[in-house]
Amino acid sequence: MPFTLIVDDPSGNSFIENPAAPTADQYCKKTHYLRDLAAYQFMGYPVDQATLQAEHDRLKEKQLEEINSKDAKFIGRQKAWVKQTKEEQEALLDKATAHATKPTTEAVAQAGYVDFSKSVEDQSQRNELAEDDPRKSVMKFPTPCYQCDKTGNVQMCFSSIPFFKEIIIMAFVCDFCGYRNSEIKEGGGIGDKAKRVTLTVDSDQDLNRDVFKSQTAKFSIPELEFDMEPGSLGSLYTTVEGLLAKLIEELELNNPFGQGDSAQDQ
Ligand SMILES: [Zn+2]
Numbered sequence: 001m002p003f004t005l006i007v008d009d010p011s012g013n014s015f016i017e018n019p020a021a022p023t024a025d026q027y028c029k030k031t032h033y034l035r036d037l038a039a040y041q042f043m044g045y046p047v048d049q050a051t052l053q054a055e056h057d058r059l060k061e062k063q064l065e066e067i068n069s070k071d072a073k074f075i076g077r078q079k080a081w082v083k084q085t086k087e088e089q090e091a092l093l094d095k096a097t098a099h100a101t102k103p104t105t106e107a108v109a110q111a112g113y114v115d116f117s118k119s120v121e122d123q124s125q126r127n128e129l130a131e132d133d134p135r136k137s138v139m140k141f142p143t144p145c146y147q148c149d150k151t152g153n154v155q156m157c158f159s160s161i162p163f164f165k166e167i168i169i170m171a172f173v174c175d176f177c178g179y180r181n182s183e184i185k186e187g188g189g190i191g192d193k194a195k196r197v198t199l200t201v202d203s204d205q206d207l208n209r210d211v212f213k214s215q216t217a218k219f220s221i222p223e224l225e226f227d228m229e230p231g232s233l234g235s236l237y238t239t240v241e242g243l244l245a246k247l248i249e250e251l252e253l254n255n256p257f258g259q260g261d262s263a264q265d266q
Helices: 037-042 047-059 065-073 086-098 105-110 120-129 240-254
Strands: 003-009 028-033 081-083 139-144 151-160 166-173 180-186 194-201 210-213 218-221 236-239
Touching (some): 086 151, 086 166, 086 180, 210 240, 236 240
Antiparallel strands (some): 003 194, 028 194, 081 180, 139 151, 210 236
């Protein structure tokens, strides 16, 4: 320390907590910038539509309401979920349930692939009943395991990141093979502009800041000449420290040469 953490997100949907909120954050710089063609394509827009939208942004630098309402379906080319240990997943659910909210119809619609048998109304009703106890508003439904194909369970809960936005957490657990992953979806479509957040990490308090990295965000640490490819790590709601730990884990997984021979004793 100190080092700089940069989170750069074409969807505008990432966030670093300001421990002093609502007072301005002197160690954290946020910039918004216009999305270009490549950014739209990266978010999953087909080429012609990406061209139109980038052009649209350039010509009319203002609210993109019509576009925004249709966006949710485009973001999805990148890996959205992130593999987790039991402890990581429990920490995430604790964080989420601390700010649990009643799902809005919009949030339920945003959840996208949740086409399990219940209607939107039934889901909301269940949550209204449990309003006094946020943990009870967690919904559970069966889904096939990524790893072994047997049936595991997704727990879904609605939450909000303070001073940011509503999120939907999908935490998957397979009782057969123990595989876990979590996926976080943001409510409210993409931001009006892309967003880059630059934080100077200079204390333990900075390491403990909450970070939300959406699936389209990449992050970098210039002091370490480190650049994480966008989309290579899914959506994460953690702390600066948690993000670094995930980064180290990912580097070890993807770079077997860095582990030495003794690490591969299968
Ligand atoms: Zn499994």
